[in-house]
Amino acid sequence: MRLFIAINFNAETRSRLVTLRDELRSDSTKGRFSAPENLHLTLVFLGECNEKQAASAKAAMDAVEFKPFTINIGSVGRFRRSGGDIWWAGVNDSLQLIILYNKLTKKLTEFGFQIEKRKFSPHITLGREIITKASPRRFKEFGQTIDKIELMKSERIAGKLTYTAIHDTKAYSSP
Numbered sequence: 625m626r627l628f629i630a631i632n633f634n635a636e637t638r639s640r641l642v643t644l645r646d647e648l649r650s651d652s653t654k655g656r657f658s659a660p661e662n663l664h665l666t667l668v669f670l671g672e673c674n675e676k677q678a679a680s681a682k683a684a685m686d687a688v689e690f691k692p693f694t695i696n697i698g699s700v701g702r703f704r705r706s707g708g709d710i711w712w713a714g715v716n717d718s719l720q721l722i723i724l725y726n727k728l729t730k731k732l733t734e735f736g737f738q739i740e741k742r743k744f745s746p747h748i749t750l751g752r753e754i755i756t757k758a759s760p761r762r763f764k765e766f767g768q769t770i771d772k773i774e775l776m777k778s779e780r781i782a783g784k785l786t787y788t789a790i791h792d793t794k795a796y797s798s799p
């Protein structure tokens with residue numbers, strides 16, 4: 625199974641992201657745009673895993689402690705690609721998010737995963753293979769509290785890209 629660890633969003637954040645996606649789409653002549661239910665922030669891409677590795681991923685997640693924190697989304701940008709760019713909503717700098725990422729990758733490494741060394745650049749993909757007249761921009765941020773991370777299975781079901789949460793680890797809330 626193909627796995628990744630992600631932050632998923634509440635209905636309000638999702639709907640704001642869909643608005644960003646729709647604005648981008650209306651400025652574009654080409655692109656594959658993310659389905660609303662697929663909008664997410666990838667923390668770590670694990671790739672193809674067997675049952676044992678999936679169990680390790682769950683254990684690694686559960687060994688990470690974090691408190692609820694806020695993330696803010698305040699920009700739209702792109703990764704240049706030949707044949708059409710990847711466009712994303714950008715997450716404003718968040719020390720708590722970086723700390724969570726660092727704790728998670730450390731645990732995953734202890735559990736035998738090889739994590740890519742590439743710098744973590746938190747983003748929410750709005751679409752791929754996009755040709756557009758839009759420009760990267762900043763806007764007044766919107767945000768939400770993050771209180772869990774989820775292990776996601778990625779698969780094609782009847783041709784449709786489908787993500788399913790198969791495990792979650794909750795932030796601890798002090799009394």
Ligand code: ATP
Nearest residue numbers: 626627628664665666668669740749752778779785
């Ligand atoms: P598709 O590949 O069908 O266009 P997708 O990229 O959303 O769709 P997956 O390839 O299963 O689906 O990826 C799941 C998540 O992991 C996505 O957020 C994707 O951007 C991210 N991801 C995929 N491959 C990598 C990789 N090699 N390195 C880092 N992140 C990745």
Ligand code: MG
Nearest residue numbers: 669752778785
């Ligand atoms: Mg992919």
